[in-house]
Amino acid sequence: MPTTRSTSADDESAALVARRARDLRSDRVGLLRASGIVATGYAVGAALQTTYIYSRVVEDWQSVSVWSRLGANFAAVVGLVAVLAVVNAHRATRIWHMAVSLLFAATACAVLRIGAQQLLGVYEDPTREVVEAELFSGLVIGVISGAIGMWGLVARRRLRAQIRGAEREAVLVENAVRALEQEEIRVRREVAEGLHGTLQNKLVLVEARLDQIAAHAEQGPLDPGDLDDLHWIRGELEQARAADVREMSRLLYPDRLELGLVPAVRALLGRLPASIATRLDVTDAVRAYDDPAHPRLTVPERLLAVRVVEEGVTNSLKHGPATSITASVDVQDGVLVVAVENDGALYDEGTAGVASGTARMRQRLTFVGGSVALEPGAGRGARLVARIPLGTGGHKASPVRP
Structure with a gap:
């Protein structure tokens, strides 16, 4: 390869x-x-x-x-x-x-x-x-x-x-x-x-x-x-x-997606076992974009972000065991940055990103002008970071929706 x-x-x-x-x-x-x-x-x-x-x-x-x-x-x-x-x-x-x-x-x-x-x-x-x-x-x-x-x-x-x-x-x-x-x-x-x-x-x-x-x-x-x-x-x-x-x-269709990105990610993390501590960090910029009264995030953009969190959670459970999972969402220069970090097994550069799910996610993000990277976590575990361009219009604003 x-x-x-x-x-x-x-x-x-x-x-x-x-x-x-x-x-x-x-x-x-x-x-x-x-x-x-x-x-x-x-x-x-x-x-x-x-x-x-x-x-x-x-x-x-x-x-x-x-x-x-x-x-x-x-x-x-x-x-x-x-x-x-x-x-x-x-x-x-x-x-x-x-x-x-x-x-x-x-x-x-x-x-x-x-x-x-x-x-x-x-x-x-x-x-x-x-x-x-x-x-x-x-x-x-x-x-x-x-x-x-x-x-x-x-x-x-x-x-x-x-x-x-x-x-x-x-x-x-x-x-x-x-x-x-x-x-x-x-x-x-x-x-x-x-x-x-x-x-x-x-x-x-x-x-x-x-x-x-x-x-x-x-x-x-x-x-x-x-x-x-x-x-x-x-x-x-x-x-x-x-x-x-x-x-x-x-x-x-993920739960609560029509209500916004943050509610959908909360619903996703809420389904995890009680033995796994979860945390969601959301910046004010994201809340402004994801305001229910005046939403600036499109449904396809929300869906792609939720799929990224799902992939990060799946990796955490599959390659763990992880005792805590932290998801963070931020908007930087018109780009939605979604990160999922766990404290599971030590990061292995040789096998990182080999999983079919991560490879498939990388392909989907590439099609919409984004990117995804799998890197070491803080001390232990791994961190999945995805960057999704926002408001690009046309097909780029409409990522794959199952």
Whole structure:
């Protein structure tokens, strides 16, 4: 089992790394493509506009080469895209990081544009004012083009996060539905086993005693032994009604759950033998959430919390013997924290959490975004701690209900 879990964790880690690499490649291509397309548009427009203006004001307008200007501007576009790629601008996640990368690439774009103009003979002997104007215009073009590319990068990331969030929500819904089906099957099985086992056996014995009494009645008056049998039958039926039927009904719906979480947990602890000391610690935050006049805990949230206490009590009785059980309920930052601690057998890390009930509870809490942990108690015993998110809405606010 540990090997299987390790392999699964390695596979998940490898999948995350691969997805991260694909995201980075997609961001890189998107940023460079958007910046390059916008910068190219500016480059073509600026070259054509400048050529036209010079042709109108310069007598020897044939000396103004549109191709040289286009070549210089395209060199600036290539420089902008190359610098954005070299500085890994697509990895930037903070505003200052994006701004620094963008300013560096735009500066390189402007400088490269001036150098290409000199190399291609756009200006024979430019004045200082011309150089400053060309540098400024190149810087502006680079900043605008890169900013549009960065905006597209941020939009792409947000859209990707929304899509994956929706995918995760869909998976959680699917898992919750599957867990609901499994929980329903489990409860049905336990009820069926209870009906087929204990209750049916008692009814069979009761039927046999009634047949015996009926046979005696046919032969003559009932004797004191038959009266004892009738009293025994009445006791068995009373026990079946009070214990077996009620216990099976609790599998479907805990006592006093409709009154609130605290009454339901008190009713659960009240069923324990008198030899086991029980205590329930409830904070004011829980009382505010569980106020009967204005309840903020949903019935599914109460039910899941009660199931956690049931699991903690079951572990205490099964792996004890425990002489005291303490249940505590608190609300911390919108999370319901339920803990059950006992003073039974010493905590064994090797077997902790192996029980099917605890594993099943961990699965249910994972489906609703919660968690459960089994840890050592104070000195002896064990402590089961569960965290249940509150008010998350949708399927997360509706954990599995048998």
